[in-house]
Amino acid sequence: MRIPWEATSLKNFRIVVLVVVSLFLLGLPLFTGQFISYLMLTFFAYAITVVGFNLLFGYTGLLSFGHALFMAVGAYTAAFLTSRFSVLYMEVILIVSVIVASILAALIGTICVRYIKIYFAMLTLAFGMLFYTFLLKFYYLTGGDEGMRVLRPYLLGFNFSEVPKMQFLTGSYYLYTFVILAILMFVMWKIISSPFGLCLKAIRDNPEKAEYLGVSVRKYRWYAFVISGAYAAIGGALLAPAIGQVDPGLTYWTHSGTLVFMTLLGGFENFFGPLIGGIVYIFLQDKIMSLTQYWRFIFGGILAFIVIAAPGGIAGVISSLAKRRKS
Amino acid sequence: MGITVVKVLVGGGMPTPLFILPLIVAGLLLGFIGPIFERGLIKFVYGRDETFQLLLTFAIVMMIEDIIKFIWGTSPQTTGGIDMVYGQLNVLGATVPVYNLIVIGCSFAIAILIGYILLNTRFGRIIRATADKREMSEALGINMTWVYVKVFTLGTILGTLGGALVIPAGAAVSEMGVELIVLAFAVVVIGGLGSMKGALVGALVVGILKSIAISTFPEIEMLTIYIIVIVVLVIKPQGLFGGGRV
Amino acid sequence: MNEATGRMILSAQDLHKHYGEFCALGGVSFQINEGEFVSIIGPNGAGKTTLINVLTGLLKPNQGKVFFKDMEITGIGPERLSKLGLARSFQLVNIFPNFTVLEFLMVAIVSRLGKGKNFFSSLLRDQEVTGEALEVAELFGLGEKKDVLTKNLPQGDKKMLDVASAFALHPEVILLDEPTSGVSTSDKNKIMETLVSASKKIGIKSIIQVEHDMDIVFSYSDRIIALHQGKILADGAPETIEKDEEVVCTVVGQKECFKIFSSILNREG
Numbered sequence: 001m002r003i004p005w006e007a008t009s010l011k012n013f014r015i016v017v018l019v020v021v022s023l024f025l026l027g028l029p030l031f032t033g034q035f036i037s038y039l040m041l042t043f044f045a046y047a048i049t050v051v052g053f054n055l056l057f058g059y060t061g062l063l064s065f066g067h068a069l070f071m072a073v074g075a076y077t078a079a080f081l082t083s084r085f086s087v088l089y090m091e092v093i094l095i096v097s098v099i100v101a102s103i104l105a106a107l108i109g110t111i112c113v114r115y116i117k118i119y120f121a122m123l124t125l126a127f128g129m130l131f132y133t134f135l136l137k138f139y140y141l142t143g144g145d146e147g148m149r150v151l152r153p154y155l156l157g158f159n160f161s162e163v164p165k166m167q168f169l170t171g172s173y174y175l176y177t178f179v180i181l182a183i184l185m186f187v188m189w190k191i192i193s194s195p196f197g198l199c200l201k202a203i204r205d206n207p208e209k210a211e212y213l214g215v216s217v218r219k220y221r222w223y224a225f226v227i228s229g230a231y232a233a234i235g236g237a238l239l240a241p242a243i244g245q246v247d248p249g250l251t252y253w254t255h256s257g258t259l260v261f262m263t264l265l266g267g268f269e270n271f272f273g274p275l276i277g278g279i280v281y282i283f284l285q286d287k288i289m290s291l292t293q294y295w296r297f298i299f300g301g302i303l304a305f306i307v308i309a310a311p312g313g314i315a316g317v318i319s320s321l322a323k324r325r326k327s
Numbered sequence: 328m329g330i331t332v333v334k335v336l337v338g339g340g341m342p343t344p345l346f347i348l349p350l351i352v353a354g355l356l357l358g359f360i361g362p363i364f365e366r367g368l369i370k371f372v373y374g375r376d377e378t379f380q381l382l383l384t385f386a387i388v389m390m391i392e393d394i395i396k397f398i399w400g401t402s403p404q405t406t407g408g409i410d411m412v413y414g415q416l417n418v419l420g421a422t423v424p425v426y427n428l429i430v431i432g433c434s435f436a437i438a439i440l441i442g443y444i445l446l447n448t449r450f451g452r453i454i455r456a457t458a459d460k461r462e463m464s465e466a467l468g469i470n471m472t473w474v475y476v477k478v479f480t481l482g483t484i485l486g487t488l489g490g491a492l493v494i495p496a497g498a499a500v501s502e503m504g505v506e507l508i509v510l511a512f513a514v515v516v517i518g519g520l521g522s523m524k525g526a527l528v529g530a531l532v533v534g535i536l537k538s539i540a541i542s543t544f545p546e547i548e549m550l551t552i553y554i555i556v557i558v559v560l561v562i563k564p565q566g567l568f569g570g571g572r573v
Numbered sequence: 574m575n576e577a578t579g580r581m582i583l584s585a586q587d588l589h590k591h592y593g594e595f596c597a598l599g600g601v602s603f604q605i606n607e608g609e610f611v612s613i614i615g616p617n618g619a620g621k622t623t624l625i626n627v628l629t630g631l632l633k634p635n636q637g638k639v640f641f642k643d644m645e646i647t648g649i650g651p652e653r654l655s656k657l658g659l660a661r662s663f664q665l666v667n668i669f670p671n672f673t674v675l676e677f678l679m680v681a682i683v684s685r686l687g688k689g690k691n692f693f694s695s696l697l698r699d700q701e702v703t704g705e706a707l708e709v710a711e712l713f714g715l716g717e718k719k720d721v722l723t724k725n726l727p728q729g730d731k732k733m734l735d736v737a738s739a740f741a742l743h744p745e746v747i748l749l750d751e752p753t754s755g756v757s758t759s760d761k762n763k764i765m766e767t768l769v770s771a772s773k774k775i776g777i778k779s780i781i782q783v784e785h786d787m788d789i790v791f792s793y794s795d796r797i798i799a800l801h802q803g804k805i806l807a808d809g810a811p812e813t814i815e816k817d818e819e820v821v822c823t824v825v826g827q828k829e830c831f832k833i834f835s836s837i838l839n840r841e842g
Contacts, residue, residue, distance in 0.1 A: 063381070063382075111557065117381075118381055121381055122556070123556070123557065126553040126556045126557055127553075127557065129553055130553040130554065130557070133553070190692070190693050190695070191692050191693070193695055193696055193697065194691050194692050194693055194694055194695065194696055195679075195683040195688040195689055195691045195694065195696050195699070195702070196689060196690060196691055196692045197696070198676065198679060198680060198683060198696055199680065199683065199684070199689045201669075201671075201672070202669055202672070202680045205669040205670060205671055205672070206667065206668065206669050206670075208651075208667065209663075209667045209668065209669065209735075209738075210669075210680065211650070211651040211652045212629075212651040212652075212654075212655060212660070212661060212667075212739070213655060213680050213681045213684050213738060213739075213742065214652055214655035214656055214681070214684035214685060214742060215652065215680065215684050215689060216652045217652070220689070223690075254389075257385060257389075260382070264382070294393045295393075296389045296390070296393040297389070297390045297393035299389060300385075300386045300387065300389030300390035300393070301386070301390060303382065303383075303385070303386035303389070304383055304386040304387065304390070307379050307382050307383045307386065308383070311379065
């Protein structure tokens with residue numbers, strides 16, 4: 001599953017591909033309809049979340065079934081700040097989301113990282129659902145199952161309220177979100193290639209040995225948990241204005257399941273895997289939901305298929321095909 | 328592993344709102360869906376990480392939820408008060424539907440039966456051995472595949488039966504699956520993985536706490552369960568009686 | 574081995590460990606000084622691995638204490654242990670299968686240098702870490718295989734890598750659990766020589782090993798501790814031990830006794 005990124009020619013090739021894809025994505029709204037651009041926008045937000053999630057899952061080996069919680073935290077922060085406190089600066093919203101999510105992740109993480117695998121998954125699920133119940137029941141604060149509205153924020157201080165909604169979303173907001181995604185992906189890449197990243201992978205592959213080499217498994221898992229929580233919050237905060245209304249369903253376990261699905265579908269062993277999964281999922285879901293109301297069945301089937309036959313996801317399949325080509 | 332199994336099928340057991348005795352029979356029969364799943368799907372993931380097993384379980388739950396929606400529609404199904412058919416009794420000053428007592432009686436009977444099977448029969452001993460040391464058991468000539476199938480079936484039956492019995496006292500909703508999974512998990516966590524005694528105690532604790540919550544603060548019924556799971560996992564990860572590693 | 578300075582570096586005091594009714598360690602005490610090369614011998618089931626697990630803090634004893642210099646380290650856990658200066662290798666190879674040889678060693682070095690929290694620096698460009706990893710690899714004969722994935726290494730190399738990573742921690746004391754098991758006899762001496770010269774180079778003060786091969790044990794140890802059924806049977810210099818009939822026969826088994834005695838006789842005669 002490893003591709004020697006250090007090989008310079010391959011590296012240059014990858015950079016070229018990245019640049020081409022980025023330019024394509026940037027220019028997308030210019031030559032496709034508003035609906036597709038809108039979907040892409042939601043993809044950017046999910047991409048950020050899922051890249052953070054994979055730090056925890058693919059690189060540290062912890063499956064969190066409650067990660068949507070942090071996305072919801074980000075989204076609700078955006079809703080709160082815009083509609084309750086009339087704070088409309090997106091940058092402020094992002095920063096506050098990160099702070100809130102990090103504190104929450106730090107607390108929840110302290111409890112959860114002591115456990116592994118199934119216990120960790122169920123604990124995170126429990127926390128996610130706990131938050132769901134909280135959002136649902138405390139309706140004076142959170143708007144209950146109707147949720148809260150998210151007002152249009154200022155981007156970099158610019159007020160866009162004159163611009164019609166879809167145009168804003170597929171224009172300036174699209175660009176804004178894409179740039180943030182690009183920055184965050186760069187940061188994540190740095191993290192993964194750092195000594196810290198190496199320690200995380202060590203913990204994933206053999207926690208006992210890692211411990212003997214002086215790597216505190218619990219502490220590093222905690223760091224990964226907090227970082228991935230922060231990423232999810234940013235994703236959620238960016239998603240909020242796009243969907244206009246936040247509701248408790250954002251932290252329901254199925255939403256966490258969606259994040260897991262995206263990551264698995266695209267391939268959790270690959271840096272870009274989750275992104276591939278995200279795009280495929282979003283467009284697939286849109287198509288399938290318009291065809292039948294039994295989309296859960298189909299997605300369940302796809303998930304089952306992936307788990308059984310293609311655990312490396314799409315990226316895994318591509319990579320093994322490439323290997324076979326070489327030999 | 329059996330735990331994961333039961334979780335799946337508890338959700339599946341619900342869509343059989345029929346009359347009382349057929350209820351039990353239907354529950355038992357539906358349990359035999361289990362082997363189909365096991366042979367067809369789950370067997371592929373045994374060798375893998377536990378998390379993959381969990382994921383597969385969730386995938387199946389999702390699929391079942393939609394199958395249920397497809398067959399029975401989305402509105403909650405009830406049995407229209409059939410549970411009252413047996414009348415009520417006055418126990419310790421509270422009126423209790425006889426049906427509930429029947430269910431309690433059944434549960435005890437089943438628990439005792441399972442306990443007996445695990446402790447005293449050859450089959451039971453085999454189950455315990457394989458839970459402990461899989462490779463050793465294989466080396467001793469026990470056909471692992473068959474064991475898994477049988478255990479899975481048993482777990483499934485228990486699940487569907489439990490689901491079927493629960494229905495008359497409440498309503499059946501297709502999303503029940505998840506809630507019941509969390510409850511089942513809470514029971515196992517509290518009681519400790521791998522302990523029959525623990526499962527019993529855990530079930531009692533969960534049941535009682537749930538009732539208390541419903542009567543005092545109806546809104547936070549599920550909240551209480553989640554909090555309990557969290558608290559127990561934090562304080563005593565092995566549960567009250569379990570001995571497994573966490 | 575370095576000059577034995579006589580300063581106590583690791584001591585076990587009355588260690589007891591039972592699993593239910595089974596007693597794995599029934600009151601084990603000994604003291605190891607700086608500069609000593611100690612071998613722990615004993616038949617299978619004597620409690621050797623349990624002893625190592627207790628010494629390295631993986632297991633908490635039911636009774637008794639472990640001291641490292643003047644610090645109590647009973648049950649502190651492997652991570653803190655490595656930061657204090659104790660490292661260990663495993664009998665059953667314990668590796669990171671998807672790491673290259675270099676990456677494997679880098680984990681130990683990163684940890685030792687405290688660089689684990691560097692989120693942003695590039696690992697590959699860190700000369701200090703990569704340079705040292707290469708040095709250690711070459712010290713253990715794995716230099717040419719630095720980019721090979723651990724899971725693709727032959728069994729003997731995997732073992733070496735496991736040991737090398739422990740050495741890369743620059744510990745003061747290193748515990749090796751059967752470092753030459755699974756290796757052909759001709760290679761065993763090569764491995765031991767590598768271990769000894771690496772220790773000198775890195776500055777390890779004491780080596781404790783669990784070992785079954787009596788030739789190796791007698792050739793390299795300054796001291797031998799014989800364990801049997803959870804208790805110490807004997808503790809002393811090789812010359813003393815090899816004359817102790819009881820020890821030799823228990824540890825080695827009746828059939829081997831004759832071989833050993835005849836070789837001892839040949840040596841003396």
